[in-house]
Amino acid sequence: MTEQANLHRAAGLRRRVWPLAAGVAVCALSTARAAVDPGPAAAPRTDFVVPAAGTYQLQEIQRTSDAELLDVAGRARHLAEFTHGKVTLLTFFYTSCTDPLGCPFGYVTLSQLRARVVADATLASAVRFVNVSLDPLEDTPAVIRRYAARFTPDPRFEWSFLTAASIPQLLPVLDNFGQDVSVETDPRGRPTRVLHHMLKVFLIDTRGVVREIYSLAYLQPDVMLNDIRTLVMSPPLAHTR
Amino acid sequence: MRNRFRLSMLLTAACLTNGLLALPAIADETCNSPYISNLIKGQEDYIHVWTLGVEHLGDGSDKLVTIDVNPKSKAYGKVINSLSVGGRGEAHHMGFTDDRRYLWAGNLDDSKIFVFDVGSNPAKPTLVRTITDLPAKTGFIGPHTFYALPGRLVIGMLSNSRDKGGVTGLAVYNNKGEFVAKYAMPTTAIGGVQGDGYGYDVAINPARNAMLTSSFAGWENYMRNLGDLVKDPAAMKHFGNTLVMWNLKTLQPTQIFNVPGAPLEIRWALAPGQDWAITATALTSKLWLVKQSAGQWQAKEVGTIGDPSKVPLPVDISITADGKGLWVNTFMDGITHYFDLSDPEHPRQTYQLHTGAQVNMVSQSWDGKRLYITSSLLSQWDKTGQDNEQFLRAFNWNGHALTPAFSVDFTQEKLGRPHHMKFSAKSTQQVALADTGPVRR
Numbered sequence: 202m203t204e205q206a207n208l209h210r211a212a213g214l215r216r217r218v219w220p221l222a223a224g225v226a227v228c229a230l231s232t233a234r235a236a237v238d239p240g241p242a243a244a245p246r247t248d249f250v251v252p253a254a255g256t257y258q259l260q261e262i263q264r265t266s267d268a269e270l271l272d273v274a275g276r277a278r279h280l281a282e283f284t285h286g287k288v289t290l291l292t293f294f295y296t297s298c299t300d301p302l303g304c305p306f307g308y309v310t311l312s313q314l315r316a317r318v319v320a321d322a323t324l325a326s327a328v329r330f331v332n333v334s335l336d337p338l339e340d341t342p343a344v345i346r347r348y349a350a351r352f353t354p355d356p357r358f359e360w361s362f363l364t365a366a367s368i369p370q371l372l373p374v375l376d377n378f379g380q381d382v383s384v385e386t387d388p389r390g391r392p393t394r395v396l397h398h399m400l401k402v403f404l405i406d407t408r409g410v411v412r413e414i415y416s417l418a419y420l421q422p423d424v425m426l427n428d429i430r431t432l433v434m435s436p437p438l439a440h441t442r
Numbered sequence: 443m444r445n446r447f448r449l450s451m452l453l454t455a456a457c458l459t460n461g462l463l464a465l466p467a468i469a470d471e472t473c474n475s476p477y478i479s480n481l482i483k484g485q486e487d488y489i490h491v492w493t494l495g496v497e498h499l500g501d502g503s504d505k506l507v508t509i510d511v512n513p514k515s516k517a518y519g520k521v522i523n524s525l526s527v528g529g530r531g532e533a534h535h536m537g538f539t540d541d542r543r544y545l546w547a548g549n550l551d552d553s554k555i556f557v558f559d560v561g562s563n564p565a566k567p568t569l570v571r572t573i574t575d576l577p578a579k580t581g582f583i584g585p586h587t588f589y590a591l592p593g594r595l596v597i598g599m600l601s602n603s604r605d606k607g608g609v610t611g612l613a614v615y616n617n618k619g620e621f622v623a624k625y626a627m628p629t630t631a632i633g634g635v636q637g638d639g640y641g642y643d644v645a646i647n648p649a650r651n652a653m654l655t656s657s658f659a660g661w662e663n664y665m666r667n668l669g670d671l672v673k674d675p676a677a678m679k680h681f682g683n684t685l686v687m688w689n690l691k692t693l694q695p696t697q698i699f700n701v702p703g704a705p706l707e708i709r710w711a712l713a714p715g716q717d718w719a720i721t722a723t724a725l726t727s728k729l730w731l732v733k734q735s736a737g738q739w740q741a742k743e744v745g746t747i748g749d750p751s752k753v754p755l756p757v758d759i760s761i762t763a764d765g766k767g768l769w770v771n772t773f774m775d776g777i778t779h780y781f782d783l784s785d786p787e788h789p790r791q792t793y794q795l796h797t798g799a800q801v802n803m804v805s806q807s808w809d810g811k812r813l814y815i816t817s818s819l820l821s822q823w824d825k826t827g828q829d830n831e832q833f834l835r836a837f838n839w840n841g842h843a844l845t846p847a848f849s850v851d852f853t854q855e856k857l858g859r860p861h862h863m864k865f866s867a868k869s870t871q872q873v874a875l876a877d878t879g880p881v882r883r
Binding site (some may be wrong): 246247248249251252256257260261262265335338363368369371372375379381382383384385386387388396399401403411413414415416418419420422424 | 476477479539541543561591592593594614616617618620625648649650653689691692693694717778854869871872873874875876877878
């Protein structure tokens, strides 16, 4: 996969996904620290032959904890329902995030992956995606329901959107996953709607153990697909920690 | 001066007879892992210095020293915080977690790892965790390089607990401080090149799925008095002579390169498409380039640092953000060198300055305008007498010459031996999510 091909494909997907973010207000991940750069300025390259699925082991990075969240219907749901039983890609988002290399880039990557997962009969029912909102104040169940509906739900594939009832209920989830978030303030020190966070996608096995974490420099769809296949085709490892 | 001459003579003799000797280092904004967010591309506010305690000096303890380095600050050039960890364990190197909130700092002697919170208030870091199970979990000792991966760190080790020699490996811990995995450095041959099992630095190029490691020496050598060490021909043979290329995804070694003389710091060129790395060998005083040719990685000698016959001992290196320049410190003669890397196949030294009686670490700002140098190499290897200067010195670089900006005397300040440096910046116009209140707008 060449860099050019990657970028072209990402750009195409971005055009398809970008309208999902239309109508939102402010840009995320823009830095308030003039001296600080939030990260890479371009999509990651994959200038290598991706190792074949099943030829390597993924590390058992950390366990996921349970928490009570809300689904798009406003029902209380255990996060563990969404991190066990299937191979899961979980990411954090918020509906007003518009930075092209923030949440929207995550959507591009996940949308592309969904198409490839659904096309593989052995994966379609064994894999799910989960998006958890970082902004429970704005992203009510109704808001994330409308947002999720724009993803053209595919009955062949499970893609769930969750939010928290409050910030205190979200914080332990962020702490467990190691997802950093801060809120930009206006000149008077009041919180704005801009959330600073590092885009991360967590690959979780059927036992709820994180087996890979993809941040922007590592969000390589071909690699991610083979990692998913590796977990689906591998017997579960005994957790040793 | 007499001490330096005597040590130089010893080192020269040792290297001539045995061809071996080496030293540690690593630093700066341009050498951070590509997985780290929030690179500081403007003015850094603080430098954190992992400092070895010295008996009968201050509290005698290893400590994280924070210095204000923003010229606009009233405390510019001053020590604003000192956080002792209790005891002396050979403080050495540090590395950020991928979110840059935590700084992991390692000890080469007792193999402890201290995790500091530098995200909440970088002016006043706090110790949040001490990791003590590294030898028990891995069989390796001497945590050297802390290199961020998403949600975890890969730790380049120097030695092992069995014989305290140089055969070692890599350890992986998650950001919570839990052990994840270990990987042995190769001791068999790959592609006809014999692995020596030694370890030192780690550097990753995600776009190439490439992880490169280098090799130094075990506890038996780096914790031994240098004067004694260089007089022991058998011990002087126990230094690394290899680089290893790994498949990053599978974490399997794929190639071994013979690079004589302890290749230490590794820096990948950061400019897009510049998929090469450079390293310096401590004993042989050479620059080596690692680059792909016809689909295979190759390592080749591309330059000389100072006069190798005088054993200048290149230690830390710092590559510019555009990959067109390289700073190199040589410990023995106290010289800071600048190489033009416009053609990485043919580096040219274009500038040098004597920056101290002994110099080890060199860290540059992302924009290349500021350079920071510290003095200490290892507690048992630092010079003695008047040449045992212990400092952090800041310089401004205009592209042609270094101009002194400020200096902190770590002995006068009763702090210890300053080693590794990391930058941080104030977090302005941001609050924690927890501080925004659960009120729906």
